[in-house]
Amino acid sequence: PKKIRVLDSTLREGEQHPGVSFTNKQRIQIAWMLDYFGVDQIEISPVVSNDHKEATKTIIKQGLKADIVSHGRALKEDIDVSLDCDAKWCAAYLGISDIHLKDKLRISREDAMERAVETVEYAKSHGLKIRFTVEDGSRAEPEFLLKVCKAIEEAGVDRISLPDTVGILRPIGMYNFVKKVRDSIDVPLDAHVHNDIGFAVANAFSACDAGVDQIHTTIDGIGERTGIPPLAEVAVALTYLYKSPNDFRLDMLLDLSRLIEEYTTIKPYDSKPIVGSSAYKHKAGTHLAAILRNPAAYEPIPPRAVGNRRRIVFGELAGKTGAAYLMSLLGLDKDDESAKAVAAGLKGLRMGDLIEIPLEDRLEKIINDK
Numbered sequence: 001p002k003k004i005r006v007l008d009s010t011l012r013e014g015e016q017h018p019g020v021s022f023t024n025k026q027r028i029q030i031a032w033m034l035d036y037f038g039v040d041q042i043e044i045s046p047v048v049s050n051d052h053k054e055a056t057k058t059i060i061k062q063g064l065k066a067d068i069v070s071h072g073r074a075l076k077e078d079i080d081v082s083l084d085c086d087a088k089w090c091a092a093y094l095g096i097s098d099i100h101l102k103d104k105l106r107i108s109r110e111d112a113m114e115r116a117v118e119t120v121e122y123a124k125s126h127g128l129k130i131r132f133t134v135e136d137g138s139r140a141e142p143e144f145l146l147k148v149c150k151a152i153e154e155a156g157v158d159r160i161s162l163p164d165t166v167g168i169l170r171p172i173g174m175y176n177f178v179k180k181v182r183d184s185i186d187v188p189l190d191a192h193v194h195n196d197i198g199f200a201v202a203n204a205f206s207a208c209d210a211g212v213d214q215i216h217t218t219i220d221g222i223g224e225r226t227g228i229p230p231l232a233e234v235a236v237a238l239t240y241l242y243k244s245p246n247d248f249r250l251d252m253l254l255d256l257s258r259l260i261e262e263y264t265t266i267k268p269y270d271s272k273p274i275v276g277s278s279a280y281k282h283k284a285g286t287h288l289a290a291i292l293r294n295p296a297a298y299e300p301i302p303p304r305a306v307g308n309r310r311r312i313v314f315g316e317l318a319g320k321t322g323a324a325y326l327m328s329l330l331g332l333d334k335d336d337e338s339a340k341a342v343a344a345g346l347k348g349l350r351m352g353d354l355i356e357i358p359l360e361d362r363l364e365k366i367i368n369d370k
């Protein structure tokens, strides 16, 4: 299988999430951790404040393995800021849908086309690699979108980002959007997809099926409004489902999520895939019975592989097997009758009283006791 790369935009798109604003020390730490985790590119925007500019300069100086992509508008003045930061890679975005052209930018299609080409030529003439983002491309007039992509390809653009800026595409729509561009230009493509209707991860992978070779993520999926695909979900899907040959340290995923929790007001919801506190909890009696024999019966990926922990929940659904197991943990004799009685007792538990234990350690202990 071919490698799908990851660009992480926690430091750019992620900071556009309400409640997220890192200090420069935190930005540098996040960049180091993302690099160690194994993402291919790390995006940051130096144009939004002096602080960000300082952070961008410092992160570029760290000599990380990942490319540092300096993000800004499709304007020479923003490219100049990237140059000032000593960036090797920059990204420039320009709205190309009619709604962005008319109501945001108030420029004509011809003006937009000219601005796109000039920006790319300017960056290239200064020795920069440049990704161009056709912002709101999913709502742009398809022929105009293609015209812009062809013009910037001729101007020497290094990558093109195809964004579903407002998250309105279905997976098949994303596929068609990417495919149309893929079929007529040769530049490597990025997928940048928003989660407004909950399709971000699915759309990112539709985009891969249609030929992009880089997905944009943020830690925990933070970003403008409802954000973009979470790094954890994308990295796990790439590794286990797509067999993409990345060198990810997947066991850092929980720590990365915890870091964002610590530095922001974001709390990942319990059932959040991979990093949620319930992602590896097992509750129903039939599940407990199976998990005790072979956890793979109800786990797609071992929890340790992603830095998470398996937990067993003894509650009103624990049943006789769950009850017997709980009794053995407590060192009680567990004949059929008493197991039934404990199971009946557990039925009276309310949500707040559920007993939770990390399973692996206990399981080991009980096996050793025998």
Ligand code: HCA
Pocket: 013, 091, 092, 093, 133, 135, 136, 161, 162, 163, 164, 165, 166, 192, 194, 224
């Ligand atoms: C933005 C818009 C953007 C750009 C994506 C990209 C989008 O907030 O600047 O540069 O690939 O969603 O279109 O995030």
Ligand code: CU
Pocket: 013, 165, 192, 194, 223, 224, 228
């Ligand atoms: Cu975005």
